[in-house]
Amino acid sequence: MTNSFAHVRDAKMVFLLGSNITEAHPVAATFLKQAVRNGCRLIVADPRRTGIAKLAETHLQLKVGSDIALLNAIMQVIIEENLYDKAYVEKNTEGFENLKKTVAAYTPEMASPICGIPAGVIAQVARDLASVQPAMLAYTLGITEHTCGVNNVFSCASLQMLLGNVGHPLGGVNPLRGQNNVQGACDMGALPKIFPGYEKVADAEARKKFEKFWNVKDLPSKNGIMMPDMLEGLPTKKIRAFYIFGENIANTEPDIRHIESCLASAEFLVVQDLFHNETSKFAHVILPSAAWSEDDGTFTNSERRVSRVRTASKAPGQAMPNWWIFKELAAKLGHNWKSNSSQEIWDNEVSVVAANIAGIKYSRLEGDGLQWPCTDPNHEGTTVLHKEGAFARGKGLFTPAQWTPPAEVADKEYPFVLSTGRRLYHYHTRTQTGRCEGLNTLLPHETADISPIDAERLGIAQGETIRASSRRGSVDVIAKITPDMPEGLVWMAFHFRENNANWLTNPAFDPISQTAEYKACAIKIEKIIK
Amino acid sequence: MSYMTINGKKIEFRSGETIVEAAQKAGIYIPTLCHLPRSGHGDVCRICSVEVKGQDRFLPACSTHAEEGMCIETETPALIALRKHILTTILAEGRHDCFMRAIPNSKSPYQIAAMNMPHREHACPSDGRCELQTLVLKYQIPVKDIVPEEGDFVLDNKHPMITRDFSRCIQCGRCASACNAIQVNEAIPSQFGRRAEKENWLPLVNYDNCTHCGECLQVCPTGALSAKKAYGLSTKKDELIKIRTTCPYCGVGCQQELLVKEGRIIEVNGVADAEPNLGRLCVKGRFGYDFIYSKDRLTTPLIRQEDGSFKSASWDEALELIATKFTDTIEKYGADSVAGVSCSRSINEDSYQMQKLFRSIFKTNNIDNCART
Ligand code: SF4
Ligand code: SF4
Ligand code: FES
Numbered sequence: 001m002t003n004s005f006a007h008v009r010d011a012k013m014v015f016l017l018g019s020n021i022t023e024a025h026p027v028a029a030t031f032l033k034q035a036v037r038n039g040c041r042l043i044v045a046d047p048r049r050t051g052i053a054k055l056a057e058t059h060l061q062l063k064v065g066s067d068i069a070l071l072n073a074i075m076q077v078i079i080e081e082n083l084y085d086k087a088y089v090e091k092n093t094e095g096f097e098n099l100k101k102t103v104a105a106y107t108p109e110m111a112s113p114i115c116g117i118p119a120g121v122i123a124q125v126a127r128d129l130a131s132v133q134p135a136m137l138a139y140t141l142g143i144t145e146h147t148c149g150v151n152n153v154f155s156c157a158s159l160q161m162l163l164g165n166v167g168h169p170l171g172g173v174n175p176l177r178g179q180n181n182v183q184g185a186c187d188m189g190a191l192p193k194i195f196p197g198y199e200k201v202a203d204a205e206a207r208k209k210f211e212k213f214w215n216v217k218d219l220p221s222k223n224g225i226m227m228p229d230m231l232e233g234l235p236t237k238k239i240r241a242f243y244i245f246g247e248n249i250a251n252t253e254p255d256i257r258h259i260e261s262c263l264a265s266a267e268f269l270v271v272q273d274l275f276h277n278e279t280s281k282f283a284h285v286i287l288p289s290a291a292w293s294e295d296d297g298t299f300t301n302s303e304r305r306v307s308r309v310r311t312a313s314k315a316p317g318q319a320m321p322n323w324w325i326f327k328e329l330a331a332k333l334g335h336n337w338k339s340n341s342s343q344e345i346w347d348n349e350v351s352v353v354a355a356n357i358a359g360i361k362y363s364r365l366e367g368d369g370l371q372w373p374c375t376d377p378n379h380e381g382t383t384v385l386h387k388e389g390a391f392a393r394g395k396g397l398f399t400p401a402q403w404t405p406p407a408e409v410a411d412k413e414y415p416f417v418l419s420t421g422r423r424l425y426h427y428h429t430r431t432q433t434g435r436c437e438g439l440n441t442l443l444p445h446e447t448a449d450i451s452p453i454d455a456e457r458l459g460i461a462q463g464e465t466i467r468a469s470s471r472r473g474s475v476d477v478i479a480k481i482t483p484d485m486p487e488g489l490v491w492m493a494f495h496f497r498e499n500n501a502n503w504l505t506n507p508a509f510d511p512i513s514q515t516a517e518y519k520a521c522a523i524k525i526e527k528i529i530k
Numbered sequence: 531m532s533y534m535t536i537n538g539k540k541i542e543f544r545s546g547e548t549i550v551e552a553a554q555k556a557g558i559y560i561p562t563l564c565h566l567p568r569s570g571h572g573d574v575c576r577i578c579s580v581e582v583k584g585q586d587r588f589l590p591a592c593s594t595h596a597e598e599g600m601c602i603e604t605e606t607p608a609l610i611a612l613r614k615h616i617l618t619t620i621l622a623e624g625r626h627d628c629f630m631r632a633i634p635n636s637k638s639p640y641q642i643a644a645m646n647m648p649h650r651e652h653a654c655p656s657d658g659r660c661e662l663q664t665l666v667l668k669y670q671i672p673v674k675d676i677v678p679e680e681g682d683f684v685l686d687n688k689h690p691m692i693t694r695d696f697s698r699c700i701q702c703g704r705c706a707s708a709c710n711a712i713q714v715n716e717a718i719p720s721q722f723g724r725r726a727e728k729e730n731w732l733p734l735v736n737y738d739n740c741t742h743c744g745e746c747l748q749v750c751p752t753g754a755l756s757a758k759k760a761y762g763l764s765t766k767k768d769e770l771i772k773i774r775t776t777c778p779y780c781g782v783g784c785q786q787e788l789l790v791k792e793g794r795i796i797e798v799n800g801v802a803d804a805e806p807n808l809g810r811l812c813v814k815g816r817f818g819y820d821f822i823y824s825k826d827r828l829t830t831p832l833i834r835q836e837d838g839s840f841k842s843a844s845w846d847e848a849l850e851l852i853a854t855k856f857t858d859t860i861e862k863y864g865a866d867s868v869a870g871v872s873c874s875r876s877i878n879e880d881s882y883q884m885q886k887l888f889r890s891i892f893k894t895n896n897i898d899n900c901a902r903t
Contacts, residue, residue, distance in 0.1 A: 005782065005806040026741065026812030027782050033714035177781030181881075182874040185899035188881035190872035192895050196882055201895050214890040220865060224895030230869040239869045239896070241859040243852075245884055246873025247900035268855045275826050284855075285848050286840065288828035289876075292778035293788065293795065293819070297877025299776045301783025303806060307776040309877055313793045313822070317829025318845065322876055326883035328845065332853035333891050342879040350882050368785070368805040424741065425813060432778075433814060435821035437759045438690035442742055442813070 002172035002385040003136065004303040004371065008032055011170050013041040013128075013135035017067065017156065018142015018519075022051035023424040025140070025176045041132060043125055045070060046142065047419060048449075048491060049484040058125055061486055064417050064520045065146055066115040068403040070122065071155040072103040073111035075162055077126035079103065085133070085164025092389035093161050095398035102400030114403060130163060134171030141178055141421065145518040149510040151401035161396045167386040177302040178422075184300030187357070187372070188350065192224030197354025213353050226514040228253075228507070235265040243270045245322065246289070248431055250278035251497060254505035254516045255472045272325060275431050278497060289322050290315035297323075297342040298365065300372075304382070306360050307369035406520035407508035410488065414470060414522035416454075418490045418504055421518075426495040433495075446499040447480035448525065449491040455481040460527060468492070470523040473503035479525075490525060534600035549591035549602065550578060560604050561613065561665055564702035565592035566749055568808065571707035575700070577616050577665065580604050588612065610669065617671050620662065622679050625697035626752070628654050628663055629673040654698065655760075656753030659770070662700060663752075684732060689740075691758050691817050692747050696732055699754040705733045705746035712810060713745045742813040748799045759820060760796035774801055777815040778875060782806060784815050795819050860892060869896035 008014070008031040022029040029052060036042050036055050044056040045067070053059040062070055078084050079100055089096050108119035108126075115122070129135055137160050143152040157166070157173050165171035177183055189196040199206035207219045225233070231253065233239035253259045263269065263282040271283035280286050294315040300306050315321070323345055327337045339345040343362045351360050359374040359381075370381040386392060410417050425443035426433040433439045448468050450460070460466055466479045468490065477492065477499040485491060492501035506521035531542050536549075536558050543552035551567075553560050560580065565572035572578070572592035579588035583601035588609065591602075603609070621629065654660070666673065683697035706720035717739035733746070747755045770791050777784040784807035789797040798816050800809035831848035832840040843851075859867055870888050872881045881899060888897040 022741075025780050025782050026743065027784050027807050027810045027815070030713050030810055034712075037714065179874045179900075180776070180778050180781060180783060181876065181878065182781060182899070184878040185872055185874040185876075185881040188872075188878050189885045189889075190874075190881040190897055190899040192898055195889075196885070201889075210889070214886065216890045218893065219889055220893050220895050222866070222895065224866075224897055225869065227871050227898045227900070230871065230896065230898065233869070239867060240863055241856050241868040243856075243868070243870035243884075245871060245880070246876055247871055249871070249900075252900070268859065270852055273828065274821075275824070275828060283832075284834045285843075285852055286828060286832040287848060288830060291822045291827075292875075293775060293822060295877065297879050299778075299783055300878060301776075301806065302781035303783075305783060305806065306878070307783055307785065308774070309778075310773050310775045312773050312775070312788050312790050312795055316827045318831070319827065319829055320845070322873070322880035323883045325849075326880070326887050329849050329852060330887055330891055332849050333857065335891055337883075337886075342877060345879040345882060350878065432821040433818050435824040435826065436818045437820055438817050439814070441690035 001138075001174040001176070001303045002166060003169065003174055004305075004383045005031060006383070007136065007169050007172070008138075009035055011035050011040045011136045013043075013132040015043045015045075015129060015135060015137045016052065016056075017045045017137070017139040019138060019140035019176060020046070020048070020050045020052070020142075020421060021138075021140070021176065024178070024422055026424065028176060041128070043128065047486060047489055049486075058121070058128070060115075060117055060121070060125065063114070063116040064419050064489065065148070065406040066111075066403065067143060067146075067152050068148060068155050068401050069106060069111040069114040070117070071152075071159055072106035072401075072403065073108050073115075073122050074126040074129065075099065075155075075159055076103040076106045077108060077123050078130050078162060081127070081130075083127065083130035084162045088164030088389055089162065092167075092391065093396040093398060095400075099158055099162070099398040099400040102402065106403075129159075133163065134165045134168035135163065136171050136174065137165065138174040138176060140176045142519060144175070144510075144513070144515050146515075146520065147407045147508050147510055147517045148401070148404045149515045150512040151404075154399040154401050157396075158398050158400065161398060164389070166391075166396060167384065167389040169384050172384065175302070180301070181299045183302060183304060184298070184306075187300055187354070192226055195353075196350060197356055210353070213349075228509055228514050228516070231259060231262045234262045237267070239266075241268040241270075242266050243272070244279060244283075245272045248273075248277045248279050248428070250282070251494060251500055251502060252428060254502055254507040254518060254521075256500060256502045257473055258507060259502075272322065273431075274319075275435075277431050287325055288315075288317065288319035289325070290319050294319070295321040295323075295342065298346060304371045305369045306357065306365060306372065308362070308365045407517055408471075408506045408520065408522045410522045414524045416488060416490050416523050416525055418468070418470065418492065418501065418521050418523040419519045420492055420494060420501040420505060423493050423495065426493070428494070430495045443495070446477055446493060446496040446501075448477045448499075449480045449482055449485050450525065451485040451487045451489065452481050452483055453487045454525075455479065458525065458527060460525075465528060466525050467528050468499075468504060468523050468525045470504035470506070470521055472506070475499040475503050476528065490523060532596070532598040534596055534598065534602065536602045537604055543596040547596050549580060549589075549594050549596050549600075552596045553591065553604070558604065560591045561668070562592050563661060563665065563700070563751055564704060566704045566707050566712075567802070569707045569711040571703060571711065574703055575616060575620075577613055579609055579612055581606055581609060613665070614669050614671060617662075617666050617669055618676060620700050621666065621671065621673065622676050623681075624700065625678065625683065626654075626662065626666075628657050628660070629666060629671075629676075654753040655756035656698075660753055661751035684734070686735065688737070689735070689742070689758075691742065692744060693756050693758055694733075694735070695754055695756070697754075698752045699732065700752055701731055701733075702751060703731075703733070704749045704751065705755060708745040708749040713741070713743050715739055715741050715743065717741070718746065742817070743811065744813065744816040745810060748809075748811070748816075757797055757817075759817070774804075777811070779812075779814045779818060784811055786811065786815060788819075794823070856892060865892055865894040866896055868892055868894060870898075872897065872899040874899045
């Protein structure tokens with residue numbers, strides 16, 4: 001997030017895209033709901049009539065995967081009608097002409113059939129957005145989990161720059177991170193192209209710095225591969241030893257059948273986790289980890305806030321902290337790593353070597369933590385990035401994008417679009433929430449959410465078990481008929497194994513981020529004939 | 531800055547602050563019961579009444595704004611008598627059995643049933659941290675003289691995580707405000723206003739709107755609302771330890787206060803006023819902690835056998851095997867033939883260590899995390 005959750009409380013206008021915030025980020029939603037109550041204007045773009053969409057002054061119930069067409073059309077109107085922040089664009093950005101050229105074709109009339117939204121509504125939203133400054137834009141995985149996910153993000157950023165909304169406390173471009181420490185895992189360099197602190201592995205200077213710091217020679221200069229390629233590499237033997245720490249890949253990745261065949265072909269697989277799960281079945285070695293609250297450490301939230309995690313009880317049996325496991329493994333390989341606690345790792349390594357968090361030490365994290373960039377011991381942390389339009393890279397670059405449809409669209413044989421996500425009462429594959437008393441009672445099984453119109457046409461009754469199939473698989477699942485679903489769309493989650501949406505999802509990925517298109521694939525649903 | 535005087539002491543306050551807020555900052559205690567900070571809720575129980583010079587009646591400190599030059603007394607004999615009267619009335623209206631165990635008719639049938647459950651010494655789950663109990667002790671209410679009023683009490687045990695025992699409800703309205711003003715769920719109708727309407731009001735939940743966030747549970751000053759899953763788990767009168775930590779679920783990163791007894795979490799609350807959540811939690815943050823105590827936890831390293839079954843191993847054996855396999859693979863097929871995925875739910879320090887292992891020892895950048903799901 002360029003901004004902070006605190007800013008949501010005072011927001012004047014919020015444009016929320018692809019974010020079922022009341023279920024996926026419930027506490028952030030409380031601030032937004034309060035803001036709306038206090039007069040904040042809210043525009044929501046989502047194919048479903050979500051809880052938050054019900055509170056919006058305008059709900060753009062767009063077709064799945066049409067975000068770029070919508071955003072381009074909004075920008076087209078804003079430019080056409082001269083509603084953009086010219087001074088800001090002039091002073092702080094580059095590439096405006098390029099953007100103008102690309103979006104010119106996207107008149108509301110042209111975008112309307114792609115998005116399934118009347119042209120007049122698109123034009124009105126453009127004017128509404130331009131009428132309040134600053135306005136905040138926030139999104140979640142509805143924007144990123146597409147084959148055009150990166151372009152979606154570029155388009156969101158372009159809109160906010162065009163309106164002069166980046167760099168204001170009540171503006172910004174704000175991705176709400178799905179998992180608690182996605183931000184942190186990336187900051188720590190658990191990515192194939194960067195070291196901790198975002199220095200590039202391809203940069204010789206950076207390598208030299210880390211070689212010295214870790215006291216090793218010849219750090220690899222070649223970018224690594226991302227997880228989808230790792231998995232694909234198992235059957236082709238490009239990858240022969242694979243180490244999975246903490247993700248139940250067999251359930252979370254698109255096309256479970258294929259993923260399982262990849263995992264089964266691993267020559268050597270290590271799984272480090274809390275529980276046996278569908279992934280550990282394929283492991284050659286399983287290592288038991290300490291869980292949250294069984295170890296000290298830090299998490300970094302969506303607003304870049306580093307907060308402390310503390311020990312409440314001891315891990316069971318011989319389960320050990322993960323950092324300890326890696327340290328001991330390093331020792332077996334002949335490397336004696338000195339840091340012997342989370343605090344030592346952070347204070348003596350992470351914060352020494354990663355410049356953007358150099359000012360953060362455990363001693364400063366007793367209270368509410370600190371938001372990076374925080375570069376020295378007296379730095380207060382940063383609540384707003386790109387302050388007053390001063391972009392980190394100098395000028396904000398408009399990266400215009402053309403709309404592209406999802407990799408798989410509905411057709412005769414598979415006439416429905418399936419979109420997926422999480423629900424309030426569970427988390428991911430339920431390895432944790434499924435073992436919490438009460439949560440299973442609140443949501444004991446998966447459902448396929450469908451519209452009343454489709455249900456009636458297919459003769460499906462509320463609560464009836466139906467079959468949902470895609471080109472990749474088929475599951476039997478309970479139908480939940482709700483007016484919150486538009487015609488032609490089915491929505492499912494990936495919390496339960498038997499009817500996990502990922503038996504159906506399409507392993508098509510954004511070419512840059514390699515994020516899978518969880519939000520769109522083609523399926524059919526049918527009554528089960530006994 | 532403006533100034534006023536409390537109990538003869540001159541104190542500073544900011545405009546817009548209530549008397550309670552200003553007093554708190556100055557370290558002066560004024561009792562409150564119905565008041566719920568940051569929600570605008572108060573002015574129901576009158577326990578916070580204070581004397582303000584020039585006013586002919588007592589004013590509720592929780593909902594009266596501080597004003598320049600105000601001259602306030604907080605513990606005069608008249609105020610103490612009023613508080614005693616309020617507390618006595620509250621005790622008589624409900625079934626606050628921690629004090630009235632010896633008095634006949636002082637327990638609701640639910641409480642008696644609860645006391646017969648294993649491992650319980652006390653029927654009330656809030657014993658020891660109840661705000662009503664604290665005030666009754668502080669103002670030395672002669673509990674043995676109290677005659678409980680007749681009455682039936684509602685018990686709502688439908689919720690999987692929360693018991694609502696209205697025999698302990700003091701109709702303060704905090705839960706309704708937490709639900710409506712703070713979580714904005716509007717699941718507890720608050721057609722609730724002043725004392726006159728108080729008679730028949732109960733904070734009954736409309737479960738259609740309830741998101742099970744448990745904010746109501748967190749703010750209830752008494753044992754009326756209690757968490758089911760910790761029930762009967764702490765048997766000893768061990769000290770309750772409070773530990774601040776960060777929620778392990780979504781990217782908001784709410785600050786939690788764990789209540790730990792005998793090395794076990796028995797309740798999770800939001801840390802008041804902390805960024806980013808200002809004391810709020812959602813259903814997972816509040817109730818999603820007990821997976822760590824599951825009997826399914828992996829407790830030893832495991833190595834797969836020829837026949838596909840897993841055999842327990844020592845750390846030494848397991849790590850030796852991994853080290854050998856990775857070294858052999860790298861020797862034979864090069865560093866880029868190995869790969870790893872780190873966990874985006876675990877702590878930063880774990881991810882740092884894992885990428886360090888892959889980069890500095892295995893010499894590959896094939897390290898990623900599960901950020902994209
Ligand atoms: S249930 Fe608790 S918080 Fe709600 S009105 Fe009764 S005593 Fe107050
Ligand atoms: S659990 Fe949350 S939503 Fe339900 S009644 Fe309590 S405060 Fe309201
Ligand atoms: S605490 Fe002020 S009236 Fe109840």
